[in-house]
Amino acid sequence: MPGVSGLVNNGMIKLRYIASQVDGSVTTNYECYVKEINIDGFSDTWGQVSDKVKEIAQSLGINNGTDWRTKANRERVKEKVISLYPDLVSYGEEKWTSESISIAPALKQAIPRAVIVPAVKDALDETKVTNKTTFGILLNTIVLPAVQATDEYKELLEAVEKLSNKLTGKSGEQLKTIEELTKDLSDRLSSLIESKALITLTPPDTEKFLGSNTTIKINDGTETSINFQGNGLQRALIFSLIEVLAKKTSKVEGEGKDAKVRNTILLFEEPELFLHPHLMRRLKNALKSIANNTNWQVVISTHSPFLIDVVDNPKSLIILKRCSPVAPPSCYQLEEDPISDPDLDYERTALRASIDFHPTVNEAFFAERVVLVEGDTEIAVFKHEDNLHKFLGIPDKKYENATIVSCGGKWTIPAIARLLSKFHIDFKVVHDIDRKGRTDEQLKSISPFDPYNANAKIKEACNGAPIYEVDDTFEDILWDRKDHEFSSKDKPFRAWKK
Numbered sequence: 001m002p003g004v005s006g007l008v009n010n011g012m013i014k015l016r017y018i019a020s021q022v023d024g025s026v027t028t029n030y031e032c033y034v035k036e037i038n039i040d041g042f043s044d045t046w047g048q049v050s051d052k053v054k055e056i057a058q059s060l061g062i063n064n065g066t067d068w069r070t071k072a073n074r075e076r077v078k079e080k081v082i083s084l085y086p087d088l089v090s091y092g093e094e095k096w097t098s099e100s101i102s103i104a105p106a107l108k109q110a111i112p113r114a115v116i117v118p119a120v121k122d123a124l125d126e127t128k129v130t131n132k133t134t135f136g137i138l139l140n141t142i143v144l145p146a147v148q149a150t151d152e153y154k155e156l157l158e159a160v161e162k163l164s165n166k167l168t169g170k171s172g173e174q175l176k177t178i179e180e181l182t183k184d185l186s187d188r189l190s191s192l193i194e195s196k197a198l199i200t201l202t203p204p205d206t207e208k209f210l211g212s213n214t215t216i217k218i219n220d221g222t223e224t225s226i227n228f229q230g231n232g233l234q235r236a237l238i239f240s241l242i243e244v245l246a247k248k249t250s251k252v253e254g255e256g257k258d259a260k261v262r263n264t265i266l267l268f269e270e271p272e273l274f275l276h277p278h279l280m281r282r283l284k285n286a287l288k289s290i291a292n293n294t295n296w297q298v299v300i301s302t303h304s305p306f307l308i309d310v311v312d313n314p315k316s317l318i319i320l321k322r323c324s325p326v327a328p329p330s331c332y333q334l335e336e337d338p339i340s341d342p343d344l345d346y347e348r349t350a351l352r353a354s355i356d357f358h359p360t361v362n363e364a365f366f367a368e369r370v371v372l373v374e375g376d377t378e379i380a381v382f383k384h385e386d387n388l389h390k391f392l393g394i395p396d397k398k399y400e401n402a403t404i405v406s407c408g409g410k411w412t413i414p415a416i417a418r419l420l421s422k423f424h425i426d427f428k429v430v431h432d433i434d435r436k437g438r439t440d441e442q443l444k445s446i447s448p449f450d451p452y453n454a455n456a457k458i459k460e461a462c463n464g465a466p467i468y469e470v471d472d473t474f475e476d477i478l479w480d481r482k483d484h485e486f487s488s489k490d491k492p493f494r495a496w497k498k
Contacts, residue, residue, distance in 0.1 A: 016096065019114050019267065028114065029098055036092030039081050044074065052088070056080055112263040112297070113137075115245070117238055119269040137245060232274035239283065242266060246290045263295045272304035277359075280306040288312070305362030310419065319365060319423050332423050357416070360406070364420060367403035370427040372413055372420075378430065379406045410434070410454045414461035421463050428466045431458060432473040 014033035041050025046065035049057070057068070057077045067073055081088055115137075147153050189195055217223050218233065229237075246264070271287070272280050284307050291298040300307065308317065315336075320329040364370045373379065382404045407413045410431055420427045434451040435443070446452060459467060 015111055017111050017114055019116050030111070031096045031098045033094060033096050035094050037078070037082065038090045038092060039078060040088045040090070042078070042081070052085075053077065053081070056085070112265045114265050114267060115242060116267045117235075117242070117269060117271070119273060230274070235271075235274055236279075239268075239271070239286070243286060243290065246293055246296050264297070266290060266296065266298045268298065268300040270302055270304075271300055272302060272307060277306055280304060283307075284309065303366060305359040305365070308357075308359075308362045308365060310357040310362075314419075317423075319425075321424065330424075334422055357419075361408075361416060363403055364405050364416070364425065364427070365423070368401040368426065369403075370420060370425060371402060371404050372407055372416060372427055372429045372431075373404060374410050374413070374431055375406055375408060379404065410451050411449075411457070413454070414457045417458065417461040417465065418463075421461070421465065426465075428468065429458060429462055430468045430470065431455075432470045435472050437472070 016031050016033075018029045018031060020027050020029075039053070041053045043049050046054075046068040049068070057063075057073075060073075060076055060080065062068060062073045062077065216237070217225060218229055218237070220229075246266075266287075268287070271283055275283060287298050287300065287307075290296050302308070310317070315334045318331060318333045320331055322329040371382075373382070405416070407416055413429060413431060417427065417429060431454075432451070433455065436452075438446070438452075443452060455469070
């Protein structure tokens with residue numbers, strides 16, 4: 001392919017599409033991974049080009065400095081030298097570059113289109129009709145072709161052509177008013193200088209009339225422009241446009257060998273902004289639906305525990321963790337399914353995980369350090385953590401950056417601990433021993449589901465993380481079991497009061 005041979009590196013063309021956001025404005029750029037190419041005797045100045053390279057250039061009809069000033073001509077010479085005269089070519093280091101890259105439309109088609117929704121975005125910008133906005137893509141790829149297929153549009157084209165010919169005089173007869181105005185102006189100009197004036201009218205662009213006259217308004221009792229709506233509605237509209245685009249563009253265009261689908265990557269920054277929890281959950285489901293389209297990929301950045309789903313494709317979770325104020329963040333991604341247990345049925349384990357990893361537990365993904373506890377009784381005590389950390393002399397920074405997570409039971413701790421460990425999140429565990437005065441002999445015959453048997457599972461899952469075992473139960477620390485026996489439902493309140 002012309003203009004592409006110089007991009008080939010080890011028999012492959014590696015391209016990337018970079019989107020950058022600066023002050024709310026998104027800029028895009030294509031880059032190619034190539035080896036630095038040096039050609040002996042090659043220069044951008046014709047006088048400094050070697051005789052050999054000039055000879056090659058002349059074989060392509062490039063004979064002088066004027067021809068050589070054209071960048072496209074110099075690239076033609078480079079391509080011929082690289083393909084036919086390898087002895088003149090030397091290669092430097094491999095690097096990503098955007099220099100001297102001419103991406104043909106066919107090559108662009110091979111690179112996914114990026115739909116970018118930054119955290120702060122004016123919906124009015126996204127509803128403008130351009131080739132880069134979601135609304136513009138919808139109009140140009142779906143609405144415009146449908147309009148162009150109508151008989152009315154074809155009649156419009158014929159009428160525009162007739163009008164254009166009359167305006168320009170191509171039909172042999174120019175509009176009399178334009179003809180007279182042109183003559184008067186030319187006569188006046190020629191009396192001053194030997195020149196004539198021509199009045200040129202550009203005929204209307206029939207492909208642009210649809211976009212230039214199309215807007216989106218919101219009717220919530222009063223019809224208004226989108227910029228008069230709140231941030232929540234604006235972002236909801238942007239996402240609705242994306243949903244419709246994903247649905248409409250997921251259909252294969254053409255038939256047989258001519259069939260084609262433009263791949264799209266949705267880059268959504270903090271989609272949870274301005275949405276209440278219920279809408280967050282609906283948004284999560286909608287994002288999953290878009291991602292299920294074969295030609296769509298969804299990448300989101302979030303600070304919301306509502307958008308984290310450990311069960312559904314856990315390998316898609318990536319945590320960025322900054323270990324130093326000056327160093328770039330480290331990236332942690334799962335390489336295996338963290339919820340699978342060889343001793344348990346996968347569906348049962350997955351169901352258990354979907355229940356256990358609720359938004360409150362998911363807060364652990366955003367914490368610097370985590371303390372895992374069994375349940376409500378421990379949480380009730382840690383409600384006084386602001387007093388406890390002062391009493392125990394714990395530094396403010398450690399206390400403020402810690403999250404107490406109720407695992408909803410002792411048997412759930414291993415699954416949560418295992419996941420935090422894989423994501424390199426620091427955590428500690430506090431749990432009861434639950435021996436309950438039983439001898440070693442008695443413990444040999446207890447039920448497999450006895451809380452005491454969870455101790456070994458927790459130790460295995462923690463993989464060296466600190467474990468603090470309470471002898472015998474947390475309640476034993478707070479009150480004398482012999483003198484105070486409470487029902488399970490009363491324990492959190494009694495613990496809080498204590």
